[in-house]
Amino acid sequence: MTKSTNNVSKRERDCLILLKEESRGDFPMRLHEIASTMHIKPPSALNIIRRLKTKGFVEAQDGMIKLTDLGDRLSKSILMVHRTFESLFCQSGVPESRACREAGEIDFLINSENAMKVLKRIDNPASCPHGKPIKA
Amino acid sequence: MTKSTNNVSKRERDCLILLKEESRGDFPMRLHEIASTMHIKPPSALNIIRRLKTKGFVEAQDGMIKLTDLGDRLSKSILMVHRTFESLFCQSGVPESRACREAGEIDFLINSENAMKVLKRIDNPASCPHGKPIKA
DNA sequence: TCATGCATTAGTATAGTACTAACGATATTA
DNA sequence: TAATATCGTTAGTACTATACTAATGCATGA
Known part of the structure; x- marks a missing residue:
């Protein structure tokens, strides 16, 4: 797909921006919320999250998905x-x-x-x- | 990959622009020329050409590859x-x-x-x- | 005629995108 | 407490885009 210097695809970009704009400090997003906002099914969202984790832009704890410092930047x-x-x-x-x-x-x-x-x-x-x- | 309203991917775009800029009326480009200019092997180039043909942007006769009117536009x-x-x-x-x-x-x-x-x-x-x- | 060059086919591989089906764990609630 | 619902996750399928190698087929010029 299409990549930038930062190496994110369109949907990875969508997901990053969603996390940046919708997360509220104490209320990080959950998988189902991400999936429904992106109009995809949870396994598809998980796949995107997985790639973002690999690239170091996202981390997950107890179902709470949030940006790393790198992802935030x-x-x-x-x-x-x-x-x-x-x-x-x-x-x-x-x-x-x-x-x-x-x-x-x-x-x-x-x-x-x-x-x-x-x-x-x-x-x-x-x-x-x-x-x-x-x-x- | 990433698509536009016109439905071309990055490499399809590269190939279209190459055909537009390098073709000289009586000297349409040949596959090997396209491949080497795009820094890919002929089968890879042929694959891109195939997709462009399907989409109606390119036609080939006797190894001569050229833009259709639609492709030119x-x-x-x-x-x-x-x-x-x-x-x-x-x-x-x-x-x-x-x-x-x-x-x-x-x-x-x-x-x-x-x-x-x-x-x-x-x-x-x-x-x-x-x-x-x-x-x- | 034969070698070279070019187009083409077949087959492999990877990344990205998205789906369904199924499973396991947790939480709600009747 | 037992049944149900919800959520995360895994496995498997599929399709597009991208690019490769190996092999085949064709034509042309030496």
């Missing part, structure tokens, strides 16, 4: 790229929801240093169209 | 997106060769209408950093 980086390109698309006149979808297709493929340069080029917005901060 | 569209993002990266300060590589990772994933909007946003350059026209 990668998620932040992907989100920064995502919000940068989402902002670019929105500034260009692409409707917000399409901009988000489009950004999600490429955010895990683009080098974060290059994205930072693009961010500057598009006038350094502080937050994405949803209002989330671009630079963590 | 798709290649043009991908190149437009490529050059748009390449220009964006260059304008942002990313070195040309990196800009090209980065653009190549995403050009087949991005909707061309959205890319046209981005092109306008980045001041409508007529040509990419290599001097090739962006709008065919």
Whole structure:
């Protein structure tokens, strides 16, 4: 499939971002929750989790699935790229929801240093169209 | 692998672009040429060609491999997106060769209408950093 | 005619994605 | 307490994309 420097596939990316955005400190996500949010069955989700564990981005204890420090850093980086390109698309006149979808297709493929340069080029917005901060 | 609206994978994209850029009217490419340019063995290249044929982007006669009209249109569209993002990266300060590589990772994933909007946003350059026209 | 080169087929392998069926453990609840 | 439900997990299947080697078949030029 398609990989980046960070070596994550599209669905691994989806899962990482889900864990980053949906986990609330004391309430790490559980497998069934991940599966249903990703619209796949638990064994499929487990397969993705397994790969993310192997790569060191995720750890699981007692059914609680959470990001490692490495996974947290990668998620932040992907989100920064995502919000940068989402902002670019929105500034260009692409409707917000399409901009988000489009950004999600490429955010895990683009080098974060290059994205930072693009961010500057598009006038350094502080937050994405949803209002989330671009630079963590 | 990763697919777009146009349903081509990364290597299918590479092959399409190669055919678009290297074919010279009377000299369509041959399998061995495609394979060696893509740094793969002929059977691997043939496999990609087979998929592109199935999808209607490529046709072969007497060992001559060329784009169909549909394939030509798709290649043009991908190149437009490529050059748009390449220009964006260059304008942002990313070195040309990196800009090209980065653009190549995403050009087949991005909707061309959205890319046209981005092109306008980045001041409508007529040509990419290599001097090739962006709008065919 | 024979060797070379090229296209093609067959078979293997790996990664990613997703499914069903089945099993084991735990927890709820009737 | 016993039955049921829920959840995680394993095993097995399948399909796409990617790339390989080995072998076969065809055509052309020496």
